[in-house]
Amino acid sequence: MKTLILICTISIGLALPLNAAEQPNVVLIFADDLGYGDLGCYGATKVQTPNIDQLAREGRRFTDAHSASAVCTPSRYALLTGEYPLRANDGAGVWGPAPVTSGLIVDTEKVTIADVFKNQGYATAALGKWHLGFGAGTNNWQEPLRPGPQDLGFDYYYGLPVVNSAPPYVYVENDRIVGGDPADPLVYIGRGHNEVATPITEIPPEASQRTANLFKGAVEAHKKYNDYTVGTVLANKAVDWITANNQQPFFLYLATTHIHHPFTPGKDFQGSSDAELYGDFVQELDWMVGEVTGCLEKQGLSENTLVIFTSDNGGMLNLGGRNAVRAGHLINGDLLGFKFGAWEGGHRVPFIAKWPGKIEAGTESDQLICNVDMLASFTALTGQDSQALQSKDSVNVLPALLENPKQNIRKDLILAPKKESHLAVRKGNWIYIGARGSGGFTGSQPSHHAWGGPPAVQFVGGVNSDIEDGRLKKDAPPAQLYDLEADVNQTRNLYNEYPEVVEEMSKLLSTYAPPKRRSAPKTGNAAATNGAAKRTAAMPSTRSATFDFESGKLEPWKVVEGQFNHIVGNRDRFFHNKGECNKQGDYYLTTLETSATAERGSDQQTGLIVSPLFIPQGGEMTFRVGGGGGPATYVALCTADGTEVETASGVNNQLMQRAVWNLAPYVGKKMFIKIVDDSTTGWGHVTADNFQFDAELLVQYSETQAPELTTLKATYSEAQGIGVEEGVMRRDPSDIIKVGDLYYLWYSKGTISPGYDATVWYATSLDGHAWTEKGMALAKGEPGSWDAASVFTPNILIAEGRYWLFYTGTSRQFGKGFNPDSKIGIAVSDSPDGPWERLDTNPALKNSDNPEDFDSHLIDDACLVVREGKYWFYYKGRQLGKSPAETKLGLAIASQPQGPYKRVEDNPVIPGNHEVLVWPQGKGVAAMIGTTGPKEITRSIMVADDGLHFSKTHNVIDVPTAAGAYRPEAFSDSGAGKRIQWGVHIGKQKGSLPFIERFDLVPASN
Incomplete structure (x- = not known):
């Protein structure tokens, strides 16, 4: 038992109740x-x-x-x-x-x-x-x-x-x-699986968001x-x-x-x-x-x-909270802010x-x-x-x-x-917040479950001197100081008026937390058109072919690319403004919805949906289409070889528009309908319903319904400050993070071409082009240790308010007949500038003891993403007796950033690639594949909705070598990751040692 010392009086002078009858x-x-x-x-x-x-x-x-x-x-x-x-x-x-x-x-x-x-x-x-x-x-x-x-x-x-x-x-x-x-145990199945979770209580959408069940079994429980x-x-x-x-x-x-x-x-x-x-x-x-x-x-x-x-x-401005506010109930009174934030409404x-x-x-x-x-x-x-x-x-x-x-x-x-960046300190009547904004949820739209910050303040009628029209002012101070005795509702930020108080409070705050906080970043609906269709009840069609989705299922259509979590919806009102969407009957196709009860949709869902083939018999095809009006969201009529002959789209509005196509030119030809959603921006979705036409439906699909893979190319430019330097090797760059206004990058540095006699250094940049080398981040290990000969190929993870530097180490000295015994370790710091402390549990991941495993010889090159509350650690491995050309990618997962990391049973998750670069892509994970591996996957981007089973989605011309990228969503666990745009890689030039070079990833047509 954890005991304390018994004393005889309470500090305020009351007689202490010592017997059971008197103890309160x-x-x-x-x-x-x-x-x-x-x-x-x-x-x-x-x-x-x-x-x-x-x-x-x-x-x-x-x-x-x-x-x-x-x-x-x-x-x-x-x-x-x-x-x-x-x-x-x-x-x-x-x-x-x-x-x-x-x-x-x-x-x-x-x-x-x-x-x-x-x-x-x-x-x-x-x-x-x-x-x-x-x-x-x-x-x-x-x-x-x-x-x-x-x-x-x-x-x-x-x-x-x-x-x-x-x-x-x-x-x-x-x-x-x-x-x-015991005969029906509770079993965690997580997301992205094909197993059926145990049913739970049905609740209406207005009850607000609830996570789907992630367990099977335990039916009676x-x-x-x-x-x-x-x-x-x-x-x-x-x-x-x-x-x-x-x-x-x-x-x-x-x-x-x-x-x-x-x-x-x-x-x-x-x-x-x-x-x-x-x-x-x-x-x-x-x-x-x-x-x-x-x-x-x-x-x-x-x-x-x-x-x-x-x-x-404090109270949270979720769907229920917003409905209460609309009814005249202020959940946090007149206080500024809500749950999750540093303003008073979050914690008073x-x-x-x-x-x-x-x-x-x-x-x-x-x-x-x-x-x-x-x-x-x-x-x-x-x-x-x-x-x-x-x-x-x-x-x-x-x-x-x-x-x-x-x-x-x-x-x-x-x-x-x-957000740790917004840690606050209260002293007397003063409260100091070390950054701009609330430090809580930042959803910008009323439809967001995670609505908060300045837009939410505007919604409840709040007033704050840093906020204008629901946005932080560009010239708002970098931190916040309020006098709660005079202004408990925090209407006026006094940061610029009391510099001496700011200094005192900032120093006080720094005694509780290291100086790793960073400032918060500075930071409609279209009207209905005359072409909008009217909502009608479901009714029998007089046409020989109909796709109205009234079965509540997508069949006979199918998704041939991407993933949509709730492709056939039946809600009566649109998420954003509860407006009519003009469906026909009960059900319609939608690339926006994530579940039947979700409070909001997700424009992050992308993919391709196709109908079965049909042979038109003439006349017109009529249907309804809504959602985005951009070039990446549309409905197309296609010939059997995939050629688009007609297209239609929404008008950036929930109201579905009536569309008409003349099928006379296509009589007797095999055709199909394709729905394209390749947009993750606002109005990046498609809704469609009630396709009516005369045709012979075929129980088959076009072999060319999946479009050609998008082709990207990498363009290269100088990374000033860490580029070519005589006698200096810089290579194996980490992924890039942004802390405050600075980008941070770590890399191997030495005097020979390979990374096997190196230390880890780092650099910072304001723009990603001009870099300032700051110094060594991690030295070689102690003599005799597993990382004594070299530390190289670093990567970075931000988790639990700290910075975790993953690195590869080897104990063997580079020289003739060298064969590395590399393993991966972790060092941790409270600041991206260090100092870095190696974990006592290192190495965090080492080669497998089973000679039959793909990673039984060595492992290298960590790259991490946060998914479903866990740390997904992708790495490369090589089997005993295999050549570097046979390197493959593996995955290990942990519940804590320091591990322990457990390999997944599906390893290796990608059958090739000499280097590791992964990032969140929508709700899945994407990987860039270089020049090593099976020919059919090299020079490409592959995506796995479940993070495990990858398929090729893009070709990449001039693919980067051993690249590190700027991945802003890597650690957010938001399910809304986007394709990388830029990064750095190993540059090579005749007569020079390896150096760091910038790349930008652009469409091949650019």
Whole structure:
């Protein structure tokens, strides 16, 4: 057990309750995404919260309370551990929501708030949303699910392992899946698979976004989980647990899923508020609180129970939040910003404490407090020595709850948004944010689930001096300073007016985080036309051939290139403005939708869809077409050899237009219809419906329906500063990242042509053309180490707020008969400028011990992307006894940037290529193939929707050699990657050692 020292008095002078009868019970209710303006006692008028309002009347309401993070997982980390979330993961921090793949984030050796109570003989329980990871994060979900809540001081746990918007959609009790069956285990299948996930509760689109199930099996366990009964289940569990433990002091941590999306209130609460489903969910939360407080009253426990009610972060402007705002409900009151951001709306939260006889009823406090303070406060409450705590971030604010101190207890406070670059510090009335903008979600359109930042401020009528017309002003200061005493709504950035305060606050912030933050970057609908068709009901066709998709399926059409997640849709209203789209009947073809319930579509989906062949019999073909009007989105009539003879497109509007083609010239010929979507920009999609014509349909497809591969070419120019230099070799460049205004690049440097006697250097650039060599980043390893002879072929990963330098090393000295034994290691730094510290676990990946494996001789050349919350590590390998020409590409995956990395069973994933360059392409992964490998794939780009099974999509003329590229989406896990545009490679010139040269990738026609 993790123990603390017992002391005899609480710091405020109260006599310490030493026997069980006098020890106070504590109930901590931790709501999810509840905004500062969501409760009646905080000013809401469109929702009714009588039970929570009663808590405020009978206790103390705080007006300057905060969550340590504006994001769910790090906020929970701070609450349980008393540490700022930037200290998690050995200082790397935790900044975003934990994915389903995450292991337990909290170190089981840390003292938690549950340990504090358990040390004093309390019964302890955690109920509801966990979202801090289970086990080692291997995704095998084998019971027991340990480590977990019971390894952090909780005697009992019952709840959701992640969150109500993400799988697995099951309950966990202690360390077992409720309703689990060894004969039908819960199995993670992830995305991009052909397996069928277990069905889950159906919810309407207006309930807001919910991730599709990523698990199969555990059918009975899934049946026990229903989105509409979670509130009732958790409230009943709380009542039952309190009742069962009423004879001993207890601590209950009730972490509700309310009011996190999806908004699925129980039947009794649907339509109960004046703020849409969002408000209904708030009112069900209030009922849950009433069930708990009513139980305490019924059991005669109210007088000796401290009840604390608060939220994990501010309200989120998702679909439900926006609907509430439209109904007149301001989820965060008049505060600036929302969940995920550094502005007050992201982290200033309701906080109410009630303890009859100890906390003066009906009082209000403007003391600065934070959820991170609960550890020290509960330690003092139970008579233990808070000085013995490992965490120095947690401050004992018990005096703020029980007394009325005139001075602020807290001197300063660190507040974390989703982006580390926007870490904020509060001191007195000042708050300083080290970058421009909110540091939260940045979706720019109201249809985006992740809407935030300046456009969202404009939507709710907010005012800020850095924002104009929903955009950051170009001349906005590089950081932000606000006086919250005079301007709690943050209408005026005082950065330029108080330089001395800026300097003081910046220095204070730097004591909590290394100087690795970077400034935030500076940064419609078309009207309907007269040609728009009218919506009609489905009706029998009088023509001999019809494609109206009323079966709800794409067949007999097929996708021959690319991927579309929901190709046949049936929604009545368009995503962007809920306008009519003029479909015929119920179903229509769409390249925009991602699922039947998705809140928004994705123009990132691209590909080609074709009909079967048919032989026209004359007359006209009529149909409807909508979406984009650009050259990359259209419908075409084609001859059997693929020649396009007629085309039609939308007009950048959701309204489908009526189109007519004359088929008389094509009577007796084999024809087919092709739908092309090769655009990822706005209006980069096609909708189509109700093709009516007279023809003989053939049960066959054109052999030339797939278009010719697009051909690109690489053009080359000087990389000034790292180009040709006598006696100097520079080669094997990394991929390029941008930090602030600077591009960063790492590469091998030495005095011989190969990289086998080299060190890793780096350079920076403002424009990608002129580079400044900054110096050595990584030296050779210690004598006798695996990387003692050379370190080379570096690459970079940005993850968890740090920089991870992957590099190849060899222990063998270069010379006659040299045969490398290369392996890949990792060094880490808090800044792209270093210093770099090698991991003790190096090498991170080494050659296989099985001589039959493709990588049994050596491995080299790391290239990483982040997918589905994991780190995908592509590398090249060579088998024992094989030549360099037989090098192939492999893949290993890890849940953490430092590993361990596990090879995939499908290795090698590409049967050739001497160098590795991959990047996110849409939701998939693309790879550039050089001059080595099977002839049919060389000098090309290949794409794999699942990141594993690659197919050729482009030819590349003058393909770069051992290239590194600028890949801005490589680590975003956004599912919206785009083809690379430029980078650097190894330049070669007669009489010179290898050097770095810039390339640009352009269409071959340019």
